[in-house]
Amino acid sequence: MVDFSQLATFQAVIDTGSFEAAARELHVTPSAVSQRIKALERSVGQVLVRRAKPCVATPAGEALVRFAGQVALLEREALAQARDGTRISIVVNADSLHTWFLPALAAVPGPAYELHTDDEHYTADLLRSGTAMAAVTADNAVVQGCRIERLGSMRYLACGRPGVTAAVLYNRKDELQHRFSGGEIGEAHYVPSASAYLEAIRLGLGWGMVQEWIAREDIAAGRYKQLHPDRHLDVPLYWQYWRIGSAVLEELTAAVKAAAAPYLEP
Structure with missing residues (x-):
């Protein structure tokens, strides 16, 4: 059986990145933190x-990070009896x-949200x-301990001013242009902001893949x-979330599916 004080200490070490910072957060000594982690291990x-520096979970510890977060979420829900x-x-x-x-989050306003991109x-x-x-992921392989819901496909069009040869990419993980063109794309500009990425294409810096509903409006405006x-490129999107019986996550899932429907292909 898991000792929940040890589990909370483990979570604090991973969240803060050090035994000393975890000790300050938990109001105990670094020695006590070390003893709890060793006992848990x-x-x-x-x-x-x-x-x-910083401390991180090992592959074996990653499952426990998920479990610690799930326990903390259910505890907060139970104590609050609301969101x-x-x-x-x-x-x-x-x-x-x-x-x-964002409209999906606005439809479930109770929790505090921490977003990563x-x-x-x-x-x-x-x-x-x-x-x-x-x-929100393009990965349809179910993560252990999670549920998955298909949201639909985001459709992209290759857009740019006539004659442009350079490509505009969001960052070095962005492979949409490579997938559309079937390989190399030549010179590329990296613009890691969704709004600035679109503005770079509008200004003629290069061509890029633009969501269809945005592209249609810009094309009509010249x-x-x-x-x-x-041609177009469809990217299937899925919603994966912890399978822990959380009322908040279930409500958020319904809001995400409703918000995505008007913008994604079935």
Whole structure:
């Protein structure tokens, strides 16, 4: 059986990045933190914390990070008997965050939200590590301990001013342009902001993949053209979240599905 004081200490070490900072947060000595972590590791039979700067969970410890977060969420819900004081950590791709995702959060206003952003093909990694409780992801492989709901596909069009040869990418994880063109894209500009990325294409800095509903409005306004009118790229998106019977997560899941529906292809 897990000792919950040891589990809370383990979570504090991972959250703060050091035994000393965890001791300050828990109002105990660093020696007490070290003893609790060692006792937890003995009971599990695995090294759970990589003693580095900052301290991070080992692969064996990542499952325990998820479990500690789940326990903390259920405890907060039970103590509050509502959503007051509940914090939900979510990872979402930048395009969804820039367009349809925030209305889902507004529809469930009780919790405090902590948002992380990453490419949709990498967001599930934060679920696996226990950093996030839920994710908008392109990964349809169910993370252990999670449920998955298909949201639909985000459709992208290749857009830019006529004659541009350089590409605009969100960051070095952004592979949409490579996937659309079938390989190399030549010169590239990296613009790690959803709004600035769109503005770079509008200003003629290069071409890039733009969500269809945004692209149609810009094309109609003459800001740029669809470079390949007969082609598009669909990216399936999924909602994965902890399977722990949380009322807040269930309500948020319904809100996410409703918010995504008008913007994604079935």
